[in-house]
Amino acid sequence: MKIYYKSNFFLGLFFVILGIAMLIVSVFKGFDMKGGIIMILCLLFGGGMILRSLSASMSREDKISKLDERNDLIKKKSRSVAFMWSEGICAVCLVGCMAGHSVIGEVVSVPMTIAFGMMLSVMFLLELITTIYYNRNM
Numbered sequence: 001m002k003i004y005y006k007s008n009f010f011l012g013l014f015f016v017i018l019g020i021a022m023l024i025v026s027v028f029k030g031f032d033m034k035g036g037i038i039m040i041l042c043l044l045f046g047g048g049m050i051l052r053s054l055s056a057s058m059s060r061e062d063k064i065s066k067l068d069e070r071n072d073l074i075k076k077k078s079r080s081v082a083f084m085w086s087e088g089i090c091a092v093c094l095v096g097c098m099a100g101h102s103v104i105g106e107v108v109s110v111p112m113t114i115a116f117g118m119m120l121s122v123m124f125l126l127e128l129i130t131t132i133y134y135n136r137n138m
Helices: 006-029 033-054 056-067 069-104 107-138
Strands: none
Touching: 006 033, 033 056, 033 107, 069 107
């Protein structure tokens, strides 16, 4: 057997080992529905990746798909939109926590306000840094 796509092989091997570890833990601690579903998905996903990495034609398809410009564009666009949504949700949570402290007087909302404020600041700073970087290098 020859491994044609090593990164997929090792990722599949990781998922199979994770699924086996979950099986062992489930035997000793007892099975539950959520853990059983995750275990089965890990084993199936990992096994499928290992089989794809051992097949020459499937590995070639995976490598071509990885290098496809359209897939790269979709990945970049989806990450960009996800980051914008994360910023918006973090800003809404920050305003909600601030309102919770000022209107209701809830003390628990103060650390949450600080945490959401720090997360939003880091997001804005990262966006600024990446914008400057890509403006200089593109």
